[in-house]
Amino acid sequence: MGRASGILKTVSVLRGRGPLAAAGMILGMAAIAQAAEIVIYGFEESLDGWTIPQWAQVSEDYVAKDLKISSEQASEGHSSMRLWVDFHGGRWTGAYVERQVEVTDWTGFGSLAADVFIPAEAPAGLQGKIILTVGDQWKWTEMNRAIPLTPGKWTTITVQLKPGSMDWSFFPDEQFRTSVRKIGVRVESNQKPVYSGPIYIDNIRLAE
Numbered sequence: 278m279g280r281a282s283g284i285l286k287t288v289s290v291l292r293g294r295g296p297l298a299a300a301g302m303i304l305g306m307a308a309i310a311q312a313a314e315i316v317i318y319g320f321e322e323s324l325d326g327w328t329i330p331q332w333a334q335v336s337e338d339y340v341a342k343d344l345k346i347s348s349e350q351a352s353e354g355h356s357s358m359r360l361w362v363d364f365h366g367g368r369w370t371g372a373y374v375e376r377q378v379e380v381t382d383w384t385g386f387g388s389l390a391a392d393v394f395i396p397a398e399a400p401a402g403l404q405g406k407i408i409l410t411v412g413d414q415w416k417w418t419e420m421n422r423a424i425p426l427t428p429g430k431w432t433t434i435t436v437q438l439k440p441g442s443m444d445w446s447f448f449p450d451e452q453f454r455t456s457v458r459k460i461g462v463r464v465e466s467n468q469k470p471v472y473s474g475p476i477y478i479d480n481i482r483l484a485e
């Protein structure tokens with residue numbers, strides 16, 4: 278099995294589709310092999326299983342109110358995932374969404390990226406992070422820094438998955454990307470700014 282078809286198989290299962298769907302994607306194979314990057318969640322037809330987890334819905338620290346797909350903004354295709362948030366300021370609050378993945382072995386991939394958009398009228402100061410839940414113990418694993426989000430623009434948040442990556446609070450070994458359980462994205466306000474409105478997430482992708 279060639280590298281591209283191996284990735285194709287992984288992606289088709291990540292998306293929860295069968296081998297027929299994978300065969301249907303073969304036309305895109307050359308592009309995948311060339312770009313070595315594949316969109317795993319594009320929010321074109323559904324939320325692809327993404328949710329605001331129950332614990333976040335009942336936590337005072339977490340302020341995401343509603344989640345749906347929207348054609349108001351997109352960095353890939355025609356729609357994105359829209360998260361309605363209510364950052365009231367005065368202390369740390371976050372808006373977190375996640376999805377459990379079906380294929381946990383990401384050995385073939387070197388990085389994960391997600392695009393996040395906040396409207397032009399939103400204040401500066403909001404920041405975003407990718408969070409993975411990994412391993413047999415389902416360890417919550419955050420990036421070691423948050424990425425500033427620029428109002429009116431898409432911001433790409435990228436994390437490296439390979440051994441020795443500098444993006445986490447520890448240096449991951451080869452084991453790290455063999456057991457990925459969940460992908461999460463969190464936008465946070467550390468005491469400020471105050472913002473109530475939409476945040477858009479799109480084009481969640483893996484690259485070699």
Ligand SMILES: [Ca+2]
Binds near residue numbers: 319352479
């Ligand atoms: Ca999209």
